Amino acid sequence: xIPAPALRLNGVSGVTVTHxxxxxxxxxxxxxxxxxxxxxxxxVLNNVRGIYLDSSNQNRIVANYSYAQENGIFLYESWxxxxxxxxxxxxxxxxxx
Numbered sequence: 545x546i547p548a549p550a551l552r553l554n555g556v557s558g559v560t561v562t563h564x565x566x567x568x569x570x571x572x573x574x575x576x577x578x579x580x581x582x583x584x585x586x587x588v589l590n591n592v593r594g595i596y597l598d599s600s601n602q603n604r605i606v607a608n609y610s611y612a613q614e615n616g617i618f619l620y621e622s623w624x625x626x627x628x629x630x631x632x633x634x635x636x637x638x639x640x641x
Contacts, residue, residue, distance in 0.1 A: 549574030549596065553581060561586060566594075572613075575600040575622075583608060588616075594632075597622040605630060 549571035553559055557579045565587040566572035572588030575581060578600040586608045588594035594610035597603065600622045607629040610616030616632030619625065 550591075552576065553578045557581065560584070565589070566591065571596045572610075574598070575603065578603060582606070587611075588613065593618045596620070597625060601625065609633070 548569060550566040550569040550573070551561065551564060552574045553561070555577040558581065559578070560582040561573060562584045563586065564573065567589040569591045572591040572594045573583060573586060574596045576598045579602050582604045583595060584604070584606045588608065589611045592614045594613045594616045595605060595608060597619045598621065601624050603625045605617060605625060605627045610630065610632045617627060617630060
């Protein structure tokens with residue numbers, strides 16, 4: 545289960561999260577048991593994990609900005625997700641996805 549996200553999607557499909565800014569939480573945007581969702585054009589700052597997928601499959605994580613996190617985008621037991629065009633700056637796991 546995702547620890548204390550600012551924004552949590554749980555067991556849904558076909559949802560879009562866009563143009564959200566989350567600052568200073570354990571998890572910025574958390575998906576648990578989610579499928580066919582889009583997480584696009586969001587900004588996550590100063591969280592432990594910026595965007596966290598747990599048991600979430602076939603989602604699109606596109607064009608998000610992550611800054612100063614332990615993990616910008618973190619997947620746990622999540623498969624067949626599209627992760628592209630994201631910027632992970634100044635995080636422990638910093639790289640573009």
